[in-house]
Structure formats: C-alpha cells, structure tokens
Amino acid sequence: MKWSYQVTRLFGIPLRIHVTFLLLLLFFAMAGARAGEPYGPLYAVATIVLVFACVVVHELAHSLMARHYGVNVRAIVLLPIGGVSQMEAMPEDPKQEIKVSVVGPLTSLTLAALFYLLALVTEQTLSGKSFATFGPEMFSKLFWINLMLGLFNILPAFPMDGGRVLRGVLATRMEQVRATKVAVEIGQAIAILMFFFGIFYLNSLWLAVIAVFIYLGAEGEEHATMIRAALRNVPVTRAMLTRIETVAPQDSLGSVVEKACHSLQADFPVVEGDSVVGLLPKEIIFAAIHETSRETPVSQIMRKEFLSATRDETLDHVFQKMQGQGISLVPIVEGNRLMGMINLEQIGKYHMMCELAGR
Ligand SMILES: [Zn+2]
Incomplete structure (x- = not known):
C-alpha cells in the first residue's frame, strides 16, 4: 500500500503504518490538549496507541490463523479507520474461512474481558492514591473499545468478519458463488441501514464512511469471486x-x-x-x-x-x-x-x- 511504512515485524509479519494514521495521532493529541483532559495530550495519545495495539492483536489473530492454513500474509496495515490484514487469498475451504474470520472478534472480546478485570482490580487497589483514576479509567475505555470492536466486526456485514463467517456457513450448504451472492446482499442491506443510521440518528460521519467501505467492498468481493469461479479449472x-x-x-x-x-x-x-x-x-x-x-x-x-x-x-x-x-x-x-x-x-x-x- 502506498504511503505506508514498515515499523516492525510480528511473528515474521510486517506491521505497516499508513501516514494518515500519524495525522490521526496528532489530531487526538490536539483534541486532548484543547479539551483539557485530566492528563492532557499524552493521555490522549497513549489511549489511541493502546487502542491500535488492540486492533493489531485482532488482525494478528486473523493473520496467524490464515498462515496456519497455508495462506501467505503480506502485511498488517494500520489505517485511521482500523487495521487490515493483507492476505494473498482467503482459504477456499469454508470451514477454514470461518475459523480465520471468527478468531478476530473472539480475540477482541477476550481482550475486553481482560480489561474489564484489570479495571476492577486497579480501581480497588489504587483508590485514594494519586493518579488513581488513570489506570481504571484507561482500562475501562479499552474494555469498551474492545467490546465494540468485537461486536461490530461480528455483524454479518460481508466483507467484515461476521459476513465472512456467514458466507462460510452458507458455503457449507450451497455453491460458493451463490453463498457469496447471498452474503453480499445481506452485507449491502446492513451497509445501507448503517449509513442512514450513522447520518440521521448518530450524527456519525465515521459510521457512514465505514458503511460506504462495506458496500463497495462487498461488491468488489462478489466480482472477484465470480471471476475466480469462471476461471476455475481453466489451464x-x-x-x-x-x-x-x-x-x-x-x-x-x-x-x-x-x-x-x-x-x-x-x-x-x-x-x-x-x-x-x-x-x-x-x-x-x-x-x-x-x-x-x-x-x-x-x-x-x-x-x-x-x-x-x-x-x-x-x-x-x-x-x-x-x-x-x-x-x-x-x-x-x-x-x-x-x-x-x-x-x-x-x-x-x-x-x-x-x-x-x-x-
Ligand atoms: Zn477482523
């Protein structure tokens, strides 16, 4: 991906950060400073870095499971809207696709449970000490974010994780092209609902942008699946x-x-x-x-x-x-x-x- 730079490797998989992600950090630092958050810009940046560390763990779960099934993972890229695992292909076996897809949201929900416990424990042990709210506050934020990340991704909105699970489940019962078509229709219907819900109800441009990505992504995947099916077994x-x-x-x-x-x-x-x-x-x-x-x-x-x-x-x-x-x-x-x-x-x-x- 253009404008993305490798920062490190995790289990041999390059972790790349897109430059726009750094702009996001700057934006949050400035917003944190202006809003007079109790711990200032440093707290705001630390939060966003930790949030994206959780996103990386989510993507890493997908990537390692994919690699387990012999799929080459080129990189994990961090974008302002989240992380992407660049896999060379999804496993063709529906059961493998289900496992590769479901492991991400499960990891996020596990992290949520972990941060919930940490928030509880630190709240009790640190109460009354200086900086006492720092730990519990951060942990409960991370709890909420991982919970949302897990639940949002498990929505059956193809090509998101939940949608891939749905396609996999359908593909065990019907032909892959048909399964993809059904998953794409459900995914696009959810994307349209999400778009209007985001714009008119939540006033959230972010959700609307994600909805557009889902809609177009579903279309692209459908096209690619149909081409692959037509090319199958052709020498x-x-x-x-x-x-x-x-x-x-x-x-x-x-x-x-x-x-x-x-x-x-x-x-x-x-x-x-x-x-x-x-x-x-x-x-x-x-x-x-x-x-x-x-x-x-x-x-x-x-x-x-x-x-x-x-x-x-x-x-x-x-x-x-x-x-x-x-x-x-x-x-x-x-x-x-x-x-x-x-x-x-x-x-x-x-x-x-x-x-x-x-x-
Ligand atoms: Zn995922």
Missing part, C-alpha cells in the same frame, strides 16, 4: 498470450517505447538467450519515461524479482496470486524458458469471452 495455457514481443536486457528504453507505440502490447518479458531474466510491465515503462533518459538499458529498470507460473497451473490460481501480490503481469515458463504471458487485461478478455460462450 493457464488456454488463456495465455503466445504471440508476444520480448525485449533484451541491453535494449534501450527508447526502443521499448518504440515497440509499445506500434503494437497493442505494453508489457514485456525480458529474455536473455533462452531464459526470462526480468519483467517490464507498463507501470515501470511509464515511470522510467519520466525519470530516466531514452538511452537507459532495460537491465537497469526491469523488475528482476518476479512471480512466474508454470504451464500446468490453473487460471484462477494464477489470478489469485496476482491479486494477492498486486501484480499485473506473469510470464508462463517451463524451466526458465518463456512459453507465454498473462496479464490482467488478458484475464479480463478471456473471462468475458467464456461468459459469452457459456450463454
């Missing part, structure tokens, strides 16, 4: 591009641009001798045009570490990997030899054609 060889131009590491950027200008192709595999040594997707070419000269050799700008697929992989598998890693171009290889290439446009084209053919 990658059936959809890959085979008439492709390649470039060599010593070619200049100018010559690549020249090639791109006179054909439909804008992504190029870089081939040396018989093997693929790099990739030159259009994003890199566009960026290089602005940043370097036309004489720059391909070897200096190409992506040297890249994902490739073999001829026996299926299209849905390759598509899922591309989505999970946010990449648009994959060479299909045998050993190291280039057999073909697949990009997102080609997958879209194939998908549209097979939908038409199936009608």
Whole structure:
C-alpha cells in the first residue's frame, strides 16, 4: 500500500503504518490538549496507541490463523479507520474461512474481558492514591473499545468478519458463488441501514464512511469471486498470450517505447538467450519515461524479482496470486524458458469471452 511504512515485524509479519494514521495521532493529541483532559495530550495519545495495539492483536489473530492454513500474509496495515490484514487469498475451504474470520472478534472480546478485570482490580487497589483514576479509567475505555470492536466486526456485514463467517456457513450448504451472492446482499442491506443510521440518528460521519467501505467492498468481493469461479479449472495455457514481443536486457528504453507505440502490447518479458531474466510491465515503462533518459538499458529498470507460473497451473490460481501480490503481469515458463504471458487485461478478455460462450 502506498504511503505506508514498515515499523516492525510480528511473528515474521510486517506491521505497516499508513501516514494518515500519524495525522490521526496528532489530531487526538490536539483534541486532548484543547479539551483539557485530566492528563492532557499524552493521555490522549497513549489511549489511541493502546487502542491500535488492540486492533493489531485482532488482525494478528486473523493473520496467524490464515498462515496456519497455508495462506501467505503480506502485511498488517494500520489505517485511521482500523487495521487490515493483507492476505494473498482467503482459504477456499469454508470451514477454514470461518475459523480465520471468527478468531478476530473472539480475540477482541477476550481482550475486553481482560480489561474489564484489570479495571476492577486497579480501581480497588489504587483508590485514594494519586493518579488513581488513570489506570481504571484507561482500562475501562479499552474494555469498551474492545467490546465494540468485537461486536461490530461480528455483524454479518460481508466483507467484515461476521459476513465472512456467514458466507462460510452458507458455503457449507450451497455453491460458493451463490453463498457469496447471498452474503453480499445481506452485507449491502446492513451497509445501507448503517449509513442512514450513522447520518440521521448518530450524527456519525465515521459510521457512514465505514458503511460506504462495506458496500463497495462487498461488491468488489462478489466480482472477484465470480471471476475466480469462471476461471476455475481453466489451464493457464488456454488463456495465455503466445504471440508476444520480448525485449533484451541491453535494449534501450527508447526502443521499448518504440515497440509499445506500434503494437497493442505494453508489457514485456525480458529474455536473455533462452531464459526470462526480468519483467517490464507498463507501470515501470511509464515511470522510467519520466525519470530516466531514452538511452537507459532495460537491465537497469526491469523488475528482476518476479512471480512466474508454470504451464500446468490453473487460471484462477494464477489470478489469485496476482491479486494477492498486486501484480499485473506473469510470464508462463517451463524451466526458465518463456512459453507465454498473462496479464490482467488478458484475464479480463478471456473471462468475458467464456461468459459469452457459456450463454
Ligand atoms: Zn477482523
């Protein structure tokens, strides 16, 4: 994710913080100072840091469970609206998806119970001492926040945790695409209610924004599920591009641009001798045009570490990997030899054609 920076690793999973999250900290510190909170801005910032630590624990629960089922987790990202676990894919087995989804809210509810106890204990032991309210007050705040986090996420509003549990439960009884459609409809209905409830009843812009995210997120997931279902069991060889131009590491950027200008192709595999040594997707070419000269050799700008697929992989598998890693171009290889290439446009084209053919 752009504008996010890695701060540490937890159990090997990078924890990244989005810059807008730091603005949120500043905002709370200023609000805390202005409102004359008993312990000032420091208290306000400490609270928000602890709240987000609880969000990280929630996400970590999802991530570790997903990893347990062999799903690669790229990072946990902290945004002002909460945390996101960037998984490469959700497990296809509905029972596994249920477990990966439900463990987050359960963790939050467990934390809530823990902070409730801490608030009780500290209130009794610290009463009468200076700073006495500091501990219990903070703990009861964290109790409420974790309780809300647990209950809010368990709402059956797909793609939130509860909605994924619902989809998983439905998918044990019906086909996955049908289960997703039902979960999406319920999720979007809840999102619409949430939006109006937030705007007119609670006067909460925050809830309305979350509702919009849920609505759009549900739509996106439905689309992705349908594409994956259509691509299932399709060998990658059936959809890959085979008439492709390649470039060599010593070619200049100018010559690549020249090639791109006179054909439909804008992504190029870089081939040396018989093997693929790099990739030159259009994003890199566009960026290089602005940043370097036309004489720059391909070897200096190409992506040297890249994902490739073999001829026996299926299209849905390759598509899922591309989505999970946010990449648009994959060479299909045998050993190291280039057999073909697949990009997102080609997958879209194939998908549209097979939908038409199936009608
Ligand atoms: Zn969650």
